[in-house]
Amino acid sequence: MQANEDYRTIKNICCIGAGYVGGPTMAVMADKCPNIRVTVVDKDEKKINLWNSDNLDKLPVFEPFLSEIIKRTRFKNLFFSNDINNAIKNADMVFISVNTPIKTSGIGAGQASNLKWVESCARQIGEAAEGYTIVVEKSTLPVKTAQTIKDILSFYSLSSQGSQDKIKFSILSNPEFLSEGSAINDLENPDRVLIGGEDQIAVNKLKDIYFNWIPSEKIICTNLWSSELSKLISNAFLAQRISSINSVAAICEESGADVREVSKAIGSDRRIGKEFLNAGPGFGGSCFKKDVLNLVYLCRHFGLEEVANYWEQVVLINSWNQRRIYKIIVQKLFGNIAGKKLAVFGYAFKANTNDTRESPSRAIIKSLLSEEAIIAIHDPKVFESQISNELEEDLTKIKINNASKNKMWTFSRDIYETVKGADAIIILTEWDMYSNLNWEKISSLMRHPAWVFDTRSIVNKVEVRTSGINFWRIGGSN
Ligand code: UDX
Ligand code: ADP
Numbered sequence: 001m002q003a004n005e006d007y008r009t010i011k012n013i014c015c016i017g018a019g020y021v022g023g024p025t026m027a028v029m030a031d032k033c034p035n036i037r038v039t040v041v042d043k044d045e046k047k048i049n050l051w052n053s054d055n056l057d058k059l060p061v062f063e064p065f066l067s068e069i070i071k072r073t074r075f076k077n078l079f080f081s082n083d084i085n086n087a088i089k090n091a092d093m094v095f096i097s098v099n100t101p102i103k104t105s106g107i108g109a110g111q112a113s114n115l116k117w118v119e120s121c122a123r124q125i126g127e128a129a130e131g132y133t134i135v136v137e138k139s140t141l142p143v144k145t146a147q148t149i150k151d152i153l154s155f156y157s158l159s160s161q162g163s164q165d166k167i168k169f170s171i172l173s174n175p176e177f178l179s180e181g182s183a184i185n186d187l188e189n190p191d192r193v194l195i196g197g198e199d200q201i202a203v204n205k206l207k208d209i210y211f212n213w214i215p216s217e218k219i220i221c222t223n224l225w226s227s228e229l230s231k232l233i234s235n236a237f238l239a240q241r242i243s244s245i246n247s248v249a250a251i252c253e254e255s256g257a258d259v260r261e262v263s264k265a266i267g268s269d270r271r272i273g274k275e276f277l278n279a280g281p282g283f284g285g286s287c288f289k290k291d292v293l294n295l296v297y298l299c300r301h302f303g304l305e306e307v308a309n310y311w312e313q314v315v316l317i318n319s320w321n322q323r324r325i326y327k328i329i330v331q332k333l334f335g336n337i338a339g340k341k342l343a344v345f346g347y348a349f350k351a352n353t354n355d356t357r358e359s360p361s362r363a364i365i366k367s368l369l370s371e372e373a374i375i376a377i378h379d380p381k382v383f384e385s386q387i388s389n390e391l392e393e394d395l396t397k398i399k400i401n402n403a404s405k406n407k408m409w410t411f412s413r414d415i416y417e418t419v420k421g422a423d424a425i426i427i428l429t430e431w432d433m434y435s436n437l438n439w440e441k442i443s444s445l446m447r448h449p450a451w452v453f454d455t456r457s458i459v460n461k462v463e464v465r466t467s468g469i470n471f472w473r474i475g476g477s478n
Contacts (some may be wrong), residue, residue, distance in 0.1 A: 009124040010036060010056060010134075010205050014091035016121050018051055020183075020286070020355055021138060021176050022097035023061045027069045028187040030078035032213040039079045039087040046261060051080035054286035061345060062354040062381045065184040087127035093205070096121050097138040100179060102290050111297040113142050122149045125169075126156030132168045134202045138176055140235070140287055143228045144295050146171050146196075170202035172390075173224050175231035180285065181352030193219045193461030196227020208431075227406075232298075235291040241276045241393030243285045249279035250324065259475025260457055279475040281325055281360035281428050281455040287357050291316055318411040322360055325455055325474070326367040332451055332472060340445075343422040346429020347379040347387055347417075352383040356390065360455075362429040366394045367411070375409040378418040380431055384411045401406040419444050430456040443467035 015026045018040045043049050050060040052074075056067035070078070081087055088094055098117040103109050110256075118141065125135055135153065138148060153169040173196035178186040193210050197203045207219055210432045222230070250260040267274030283289070292314050299308035323438040330337055349359035355364065367374050369391075377387060391409050413417045419425060419442050427434055435458045443450065452464050454473045464471045472478045 010092045010209060010427070012036070012091045012105060013093050013095065013209075014087040014144065014440045015040045015095040015097050015138070016042075016088075016124075016141070016313075017095075017097035017099070018044070018047055018060070019062075019097065019099060020061050020353075023051065023225065024063050024066055024178065024183045025097065025138065025176060025187060026095070027066060027073060027078060028184065029209070030076075031069050033130060033209060034077055037077050037079070038073075039081055041081050041084040041087045041330060043082070045082050046080050062352075063180065063183045064352055069184065069432065074419075077259040084124060088125055089128075089130050090131075091133065091327060093134040093136060093209075094125055094129070095136045095138045095174075096125075096203045098139060099286070099289070100139050102293060103284075108297055111293040114295055115142070115145060115148065117121055118145060119148065119152065121385045126153050129156070129169070132170075132260040134170045134172060134205060136171045136206065137171070139173060139230060140231055142171075142292055143232065143298060146224045146228060148174055151325065170197065170199040171224070172197035172199075172206055172342075173227035173231075174201055175227060177234065180349055180355055188213065190214065192219065194227050194230060195219065196220065196222045196224040198224065198452055205295065219366070232291050232295050235287050236295050236314070239288040239292050239318070240311075240314045242280070242288075243321075245277050245279050245320045246282060246474075247317055250321075251313070252475040253478060256477045257476060263477075279457065280430070281474075282321045284358040284360050285355065286357040289318070319363070322363045323367065325453070326364050328472065329368070329426060329451075329453055330371060332453075332470070336371075337368060337423075339374065340423040341374045341376055341379065341421050342357055342368060343376045343419045343425045345378050345418075345425060345427045345434050346431055347377055347382045348429050348431075351430045351432065354383065354386075356382055356386055359429075362390055362394070363392065364399070364426070364428060368407055369395065370398045372400055372408075374407070376418045376422060377411045378413065378415055379411075379429065380413065380433060387411055393458070415444060416441065417450040422446050422450070424451040424453060426453045427456055427459060430458050434458055435460075439463045439467035439469065445470050 013036055015022045022040055026038050026040045043273055047060050050058050056070060059067060059070065083196045098121055099113060100113040101231060103112050103114045114411055118139065135149060148170050157169060175194055177190060193214055203221055210219055226229055245263060248262060252259040254261060263277040266272050268412050296312045333340060344361060344365060347359060347361045348354060348356055368375060371416060395408065415437065449470060451461060451470045451472065457473055461471050461473060
């Protein structure tokens with residue numbers, strides 16, 4: 001597109017990154033905008049092949065209702081490809097939706113985001129783009145990342161000055177607020193769409209796309225930095241609520257109160273609200289920990305030590321809560337779990353997703369493995385290969401007898417197989433199926449005295465106890 005054609009509507013979109021954000025977001029965009037051709041690209045060839053697979057059960061992202069949308073749009077106006085340069089070249093608008101995990105070494109290790117993927121995207125866009133191109137940050141990014149992208153792209157604008165096809169870039173921030181497991185509904189009916197940017201033409205073009213299905217009053221426009229910061233703060237507030245209610249759960253267990261009743265009572269106050277008050281094994285997922293730690297890093301950078309300490313506590317409580325649960329399990333099982341079979345129900349970080357990033361299950365399993373327990377895992381959607389990669393990595397870091405490491409965990413999609421001979425069941429993900437189990441049958445398969453540890457409050461305590469199994473629930477008067 002030529003610079004003087006700035007007012008043309010967007011016809012071609014490219015999204016770099018075909019992951020949990022890029023895949024569902026672009027599927028919904030293609031579904032809602034049949035006149036726009038959407039190409040999602042990724043450097044991971046295997047992932048692209050899975051997105052293109054005839055068998056929709058093989059999509060790399062499991063998300064309710066996603067496969068139906070893919071079926072409607074794929075090969076019509078939604079395409080998945082490895083040809084990144086070509087997709088950028090043809091695009092009027094490029095979304096950056098790549099991963100930004102926490103740095104593991106160097107400056108800011110353990111807190112700052114690793115921006116190498118974003119930077120490499122910016123360079124690739126600079127190399128491949130033709131004409132006026134709007135670049136949209138979709139990934140959650142530290143504040144001021146747009147400046148980095150701007151700086152890189154301005155070099156390419158300058159270097160092409162004088163040529164007929166002068167490149168002009170506009171940078172927008174359009175953070176994603178989808179929550180895994182309900183991503184399709186979140187994308188189709190969002191609470192708000194946030195667009196940050198200075199270039200009004202570019203902002204309007206992005207707004208025009210959303211007008212296809214979002215009412216105008218739900219679209220909030222801000223400057224770039226407010227948009228970037230709002231995303232970080234949204235996640236920090238949500239994470240803070242979970243750490244707050246988990247800390248209350250511990251008080252409930254000591255005082256005879258029930259955290260579910262407390263949540264209901266306080267959530268009825270409109271100023272507090274009833275959402276996001278379920279006590280559990282702590283927050284997981286790719287965003288919360290990373291974003292809160294990013295905020296902490298930012299505060300320290302600005303010399304706001306007290307503010308940094310305040311937010312850091314949200315993450316510290318989360319890890320403390322997981323250690324607390326692990327210690328309760330060990331204590332209830334006579335202080336010894338070595339050689340005992342413990343059934344873990346749920347490995348995904350929450351229900352209705354196959355994502356395992358920062359899953360509380362992984363952290364708690366790691367602690368249990370360090371006590372030489374034998375872990376039998378059940379999860380309806382997570383791939384066994386994913387669990388294997390993660391646990392084998394964790395086992396290399398645990399100092400226990402190497403000979404026993406080979407047979408320390410198993411995986412099954414069969415609940416009854418999982419519980420056979422187990423001393424305890426630990427419910428860590430709130431999959432619906434775990435609320436409707438045949439406890440009589442389970443009890444007959446376990447070794448007694450047996451325990452159920454319900455960290456998600458989804459099981460009927462009376463049914464479990466009647467079947468002869470001891471029961472512990474988070475935040476309950478146990
Ligand atoms: C989150 C934000 O909700 C979303 O807006 C942002 O775009 C990405 O990060 P996600 O990580 O997919 O989404 O899931 P979310 O539903 O927020 O849950 C995060 C974690 O908190 C999960 O581990 C979940 O089990 C836990 N949680 C959530 C609770 O323990 N209790 C609750 O009441 C709610
Ligand atoms: P998110 O939850 O943010 O979507 P994912 O890890 O699920 O994170 O997806 C990010 C995707 O971005 C991965 O599939 C990764 O291969 C892809 N990716 C990262 N960097 C690049 C890049 N420079 N070019 C193309 N794809 C990239």
